[in-house]
Amino acid sequence: NAGVTQTPKFRVLKTGQSMTLLCAQDMNHEYMYWYRQDPGMGLRLIHYSVGEGTTAKGEVPDGYNVSRLKKQNFLLGLESAAPSQTSVYFCASKRTGMNTEAFFGQGTRLTVV
Amino acid sequence: KQEVTQIPAALSVPEGENLVLNCSFTDSAIYNLQWFRQDPGKGLTSLLLIQSSQREQTSGRLNASLDKSSGRSTLYIAASQPGDSATYLCAVTTNAGKSTFGDGTTLTVKP
Numbered sequence: 001n002a003g004v005t006q007t008p009k010f011r012v013l014k015t016g017q018s019m020t021l022l023c024a025q026d027m028n029h030e031y032m033y034w035y036r037q038d039p040g041m042g043l044r045l046i047h048y049s050v051g052e053g054t055t056a057k058g059e060v061p062d063g064y065n066v067s068r069l070k071k072q073n074f075l076l077g078l079e080s081a082a083p084s085q086t087s088v089y090f091c092a093s094k095r096t097g098m099n100t101e102a103f104f105g106q107g108t109r110l111t112v113v
Numbered sequence: 114k115q116e117v118t119q120i121p122a123a124l125s126v127p128e129g130e131n132l133v134l135n136c137s138f139t140d141s142a143i144y145n146l147q148w149f150r151q152d153p154g155k156g157l158t159s160l161l162l163i164q165s166s167q168r169e170q171t172s173g174r175l176n177a178s179l180d181k182s183s184g185r186s187t188l189y190i191a192a193s194q195p196g197d198s199a200t201y202l203c204a205v206t207t208n209a210g211k212s213t214f215g216d217g218t219t220l221t222v223k224p
Contacts, residue, residue: 041216042140042213042215102147102157107154
């Protein structure tokens with residue numbers, strides 16, 4: 001049982017390039033989330049999804065797009081990478097319900113030069 | 114806006130010591146509070162989730178308490194071990210389903 005898997009684990013981009021981060025979960029969870037983690041700022045929510053085919057903006061959505069075409073996958077796209085998007089990105093998923101635990105992926109370390 | 118603070122930012126203790134990590138939040142209208150562990154270069158692992166109606170939760174050597182009215186939670190670790198060295202984060206979830214994370218406390222347990 002893999003849980004939450006993120007691909008890739010590391011990536012270096014040049015300013016202006018685009019890329020897609022993939023999150024896959026095998027727990028049949030309805031909810032999925034993308035966060036970024038930066039020193040001194042905690043984890044901040046970028047976008048989230050409460051089910052297949054639905055997405056919503058989080059706290060810091062600008063410069064990112066997401067898609068949830070399949071229940072098990074949640075994709076995060078960077079349209080035109082900027083140095084300010086250098087960060088560690090985490091995907092998380094959880095079952096329906098407020099008092100359910102969130103499961104996190106291992107993270108993707110992205111550097112934009 | 115909910116703000117979550119964890120003090121201290123770093124803590125170093127000798128093996129075997131009991132210790133307490135603190136988490137405070139500004140808006141007491143929370144639905145639950147969750148404690149996570151994060152090892153270097155890894156994702157977050159859930160340790161304990163306390164519902165707003167609960168006062169504490171226990172798992173092995175870990176005990177988390179919640180005082181909603183004062184906006185505080187503590188994570189108590191008994192008989193600390195070097196393997197407990199990690200960063201511990203707390204996150205509060207509001208009734209609207211939004212989660213806010215603290216910056217974490219980095220714990221080092223020295224053999």
